[in-house]
Amino acid sequence: xxxxxxxxxxxxxxxxxxxxxxxxxxxxxxxxxxxxxxxxxxxxxxxxxxxxxxxxxxxxxxxxxxx
Numbered sequence: 001x002x003x004x005x006x007x008x009x010x011x012x013x014x015x016x017x018x019x020x021x022x023x024x025x026x027x028x029x030x031x032x033x034x035x036x037x038x039x040x041x042x043x044x045x046x047x048x049x050x051x052x053x054x055x056x057x058x059x060x061x062x063x064x065x066x067x
Contacts, residue, residue, distance in 0.1 A: 011019065051057035
């Protein structure tokens, strides 16, 4: 497996067009990962709110306050 330094050296050998294509691929991959994480985060929030509303879970801070 190549190290970052080795990859950087290889990238320097690419043409400008290939560097541009590589940047587009990396940015697209990064954007998709962020979108996946945001969707998973939102789904977890929805799941937890439903559990609280259905009485399947309690808010910990509220339990501590009542003790």
